[in-house]
Amino acid sequence: MAITGHCLCKAVTYSIDVDKPNAVAYDHCDDCQRYTGSTYALFAIFPKDKVTIVGPTKSFAIKGGSGLKVYRTSCPTCGSGVAQSPDAAPDIIAMNGGGLDREFKKKLEPDTEFWTATKLPFCHENLAHAFERMPPPQ
Structure with missing residues (x-):
């Protein structure tokens, strides 16, 4: 069964052909805090070749912690971040995480956190896999 989701206005939909992330x-980095307008971003990570995004999107690139680009994709109509x-x-x-359909996002169990070096002091949860910065790809 595919995992599905959409942006706020439903102009962008997606399906992910896996059972789980x-x-x-x-992600507690300052960029994610600004991108989401919240204290951190919640991401479900999938193999890129299993994700199909349908609808108009816009993307922009920023320099990530690795020094390489990170492409952020959103809906040009409602502005919802997609990926x-x-x-x-x-x-990958x-x-x-917030864009996943409710039946899937209510089952999410965060197990990893990135950029704890910039984690806001009132975020007290500590997950099993915590990285002060983004770990190198494996």
């Missing part, structure tokens, strides 16, 4: 992670794709790990795509 490779990982579910909080990010890092050049440092070209085989990090889908914004």
Whole structure:
């Protein structure tokens, strides 16, 4: 059964042809805080070749912690973030957790957090796999 989701206005939809994500992670970096307008980003990470995105999107690139580009994709109509794709790990795509359909996102179990060096002091949860910065690709 594919995992599905969409942006706020439903102009962008997506399906992921896997049963579960490779990982579910909080990203505490300053860029993700600004991108989401929240204290951190919640990402479900999948193999890029298993994700199909349908509808108009816009993307922009920023320099990630690795020094390589990270491409952020969003809906040009409602502005919802959809995904990010890092050049440092070209085989994966990090889908914004909030955009997953409710039946899938309510089952998410974050197990990893990145950029704990910039984690806001009131975020007290500590996950099993915590990285002060982004770990190198494996």
